[in-house]
Amino acid sequence: MHHFDLKDGTLHAEGVPLELIADEAGTPVYVYSTATLKRHYGLLRAAADAHREALGEALIAFAVKANSNLSVLATLARLGCGADTVSEGEIRRALAAGVPADRIIFSGVGKTDMELAFAIGVGVRQINVESGAELDRLIAVAAMMGASPAIAIRVNPNVGAGGHAKITTGGKSDKFGVPAAEAMDLYRQASQSTHVTPVGLACHIGSQITDLAPLEAAFRVLAQMTRDLRAQGHAVTRLDLGGGLGVPYSGGSEPPSPADYVAMAARVLAGLEVEAAFEPGRLLAANAGVLLSQVIQINERSDGRRFLVLDAAMNDLMRPALYEAYHDVLPVTPRPGASQPYDVVGPVCETGDTFARDRALPPLEAEDLVVFTGAGAYGAVMASEYNSRPLVPEVLVEGENWAVVRPRPTYEEMLDREPFADWL
Ligand code: LLP
Numbered sequence: 001m002h003h004f005d006l007k008d009g010t011l012h013a014e015g016v017p018l019e020l021i022a023d024e025a026g027t028p029v030y031v032y033s034t035a036t037l038k039r040h041y042g043l044l045r046a047a048a049d050a051h052r053e054a055l056g057e058a059l060i061a062f063a064v065k066a067n068s069n070l071s072v073l074a075t076l077a078r079l080g081c082g083a084d085t086v087s088e089g090e091i092r093r094a095l096a097a098g099v100p101a102d103r104i105i106f107s108g109v110g111k112t113d114m115e116l117a118f119a120i121g122v123g124v125r126q127i128n129v130e131s132g133a134e135l136d137r138l139i140a141v142a143a144m145m146g147a148s149p150a151i152a153i154r155v156n157p158n159v160g161a162g163g164h165a166k167i168t169t170g171g172k173s174d175k176f177g178v179p180a181a182e183a184m185d186l187y188r189q190a191s192q193s194t195h196v197t198p199v200g201l202a203c204h205i206g207s208q209i210t211d212l213a214p215l216e217a218a219f220r221v222l223a224q225m226t227r228d229l230r231a232q233g234h235a236v237t238r239l240d241l242g243g244g245l246g247v248p249y250s251g252g253s254e255p256p257s258p259a260d261y262v263a264m265a266a267r268v269l270a271g272l273e274v275e276a277a278f279e280p281g282r283l284l285a286a287n288a289g290v291l292l293s294q295v296i297q298i299n300e301r302s303d304g305r306r307f308l309v310l311d312a313a314m315n316d317l318m319r320p321a322l323y324e325a326y327h328d329v330l331p332v333t334p335r336p337g338a339s340q341p342y343d344v345v346g347p348v349c350e351t352g353d354t355f356a357r358d359r360a361l362p363p364l365e366a367e368d369l370v371v372f373t374g375a376g377a378y379g380a381v382m383a384s385e386y387n388s389r390p391l392v393p394e395v396l397v398e399g400e401n402w403a404v405v406r407p408r409p410t411y412e413e414m415l416d417r418e419p420f421a422d423w424l
Contacts, residue, residue, distance in 0.1 A: 002287040003033040004373065010333040011371065015400040018292055018332050022369050025395055025404055027294040028312035030380045031371075032067075032405075034075055034398035036288035040258075041079050044280060047259045051266035056275035059125070061105050063243050064090040066281030066377035067289070071396045071405035073097030076284065082125070084243070084279035088115045095122065105240065105277065107154065107202070109175055110134075116141045119149070126150045128202045128240060130177050135186055135196070142195040151190060152202040152240050155183045157221035161214035162206025163246060164323040170205025170218060177203065180221055187229055198234070200274065201225055204242025207282060210255040212264050215244065219268040226272055236274065241265055243279040247286045249326050249374045258283065282377040289376020291317050291392075292332070295368045296347065306342050308364060313346025314353040315386035317372055317379050321352040329355065332369035334362050348387050380406070390414050 003014045011018050013031045021031055041060065048058040061082035064073065068090060073083065074097040082103030083094035094104050106119045107128040116138050119127055129135050129151050142149055156179055160171025169176045178186060183201065190198040205218045219241060226236045246255035256264075262278075269276060293312035300306050319325035329344055339360040346353045355372070364370070383392045393408035 002373075003035040003039075004290055004371070006334075011330065013290070013397040013402070016397050016402045018290075018369060018371065021395055021397075021402060022292055022294065022332075025393060026408060027292055027369065028310075028316050028392050029292050029408075030289055030375065030392060030394045031292050031402075032069070032072055032285075032289045032376055032394065032396045034396060036376075037072065037075050037284060038079060040284045040288065041076055041081055044258045044262065044278065044283065045079070047262035048276070048278070050259075051262060054266035054270040054272075054276075055262070056273070058275065059103060059105075059277040061103065061277055061279050062284055063279050063281030064094055065381060067285040067379070068093050068381050069394050069396070069405055070097050071403070072285065073099065075396070081284075082277075084281075085124075087111075088118045091119060091122065091124065101125070105279065107204070107279075113137055113141050117145060120145055120147045124149070126152050126199060126238065126240075128152045128154045129186065129190070129196075130154045132178070132182070132186055132189075135190060139190075139193050139195045148195050148197050150199045151196045152200045152238060153178065153183045153186050153190070153198065154202045154204070155180055155222060155225065157203050157205060157218040159205050159214045159218045159221070161209045161211070162244065163208025163210070164325070166323055167207040168205070169207075170203065170214075180225055184225065184228065187234060188232070191234055200236050200238030200240065202240035202242065202277075204279060205244060207244050208246040209244045210246040212256050212261060215241075215261070216264050216268060218242075219265055223268050223272060226274065238277065239269060239272070239274045240277040240279065243281050243283070245280060245283045247282050247374065247377075249286075250328055284377075286374045286377035289379060290371040290373050291327075291375040291379060292369060292371050295364055295366050295370065297366045298342075298364065306340065308342040308344045308361070308370075310344065310346055310355075310370065312355075312372070312392075313348040313387070313389065314350075314355075315348060315384045315389055316346070316392040317355070317375055318382045318384075319378060320355045322382075327355065327372040327374050329359060329361060330371050330373060331362055331364060332371060335364070335368075337363040348389075385414065388414070
């Protein structure tokens with residue numbers, strides 16, 4: 001569900017015509033819908049609230065890596081959403097956007113001592129520890145600060161899942177977390193230190209998961225570990241269930257609903273009396289954003305192959321090049337006529353800069369506008385200036401209002417960031 005619809009024959013973001021945004025902000029540009037962000041958060045919040053008995057006052061912590069724009073984060077923060085972060089930069093963004101420290105979770109496989117100290121200093125809700133080596137360093141850092149931060153041990157439940165091998169995190173050979181038996185040892189070890197306070201367990205098995213079974217299997221591992229730890233006399237009050245629920249990228253596929261997902265979690269956790277946390281990224285943001293782009297030209301070959309050359313490229317939206325991800329391409333102002341197959345490409349100088357092959361699209365001409373849908377998560381955050389293309393800007397819409405929430409750098413700004421070495 002989203003708020004990008006045709007009105008009077010042209011695509012709008014809520015009440016704002018995308019043509020207007022393209023005219024004034026230029027293309028390529030990411031456009032986000034406040035109403036969609038709110039709706040997605042609201043659905044998950046309502047589902048969690050409906051299962052208070054099993055999930056406690058569940059925290060919904062948006063995975064900042066999915067979309068770290070400050071205005072997007074502030075929109076969610078105002079609804080009461082927390083933040084799942086993986087770097088000092090993300091913690092700083094969450095705080096700057098108004099997420100209270102006690103709703104910030106700090107995860108990640110390689111946190112530096114400085115990042116750990118920063119997280120302790122600002123008082124994040126919990127640090128998810130992913131290895132024995134990290135636990136040792138965290139205890140040392142916390143001891144120096146005279147602190148005892150709340151921690152969860154991230155379990156690798158040996159259940160991998162996800163839309164692509166590169167976004168599967170819970171498999172045995174994936175770098176994340178520790179196997180269950182080791183996690184039990186780490187929990188015991190942590191309980192003996194006065195410089196960390198173990199409060200629970202965490203897992204995150206992958207992203208773009210479209211089947212509840214692997215998620216349920218992982219949650220069951222955490223539930224059983226909770227019982228086992230308690231039997232050994234340990235307190236376990238929080239379970240962080242990670243993110244990972246998939247979203248529909250093309251009209252056809254229908255992943256499980258947030259309500260079914262939360263109901264499943266509540267079933268698995270029933271009776272444990274823990275406080276659950278969810279870390280959705282894609283679920284909240286993907287369909288709240290589009291990448292708006294203009295057709296530069298159409299290259300027609302004598303063999304009939306037709307290349308739709310856009311002003312957006314792989315540096316602006318990496319997902320197709322990196323994961324062969326599917327994003328719908330829609331004309332902003334559709335012309336009547338039969339669809340034809342196009343190879344949808346950008347101007348970057350490599351073949352990987354191909355968004356889609358043989359995609360059936362309605363008639364298009366140079367200077368037409370198109371959007372990539374489902375681009376609000378892992379879109380702008382993964383963009384780069386490859387080929388010296390200025391970093392793609394971002395726009396946030398709310399009703400009839402819109403604002404540039406990250407401007408496109410000018411060429412001067414892009415060049416001025418790099419001082420010449422003083423011997424040149
Ligand atoms: N929690 C942790 C610990 C994570 O590592 C992630 C994502 C999430 C939560 C949020 O997962 P989500 O709900 O968004 O699936 N760039 C890739 C996705 C990488 C996901 C990494 N971890 C893509 O574009 O598909």
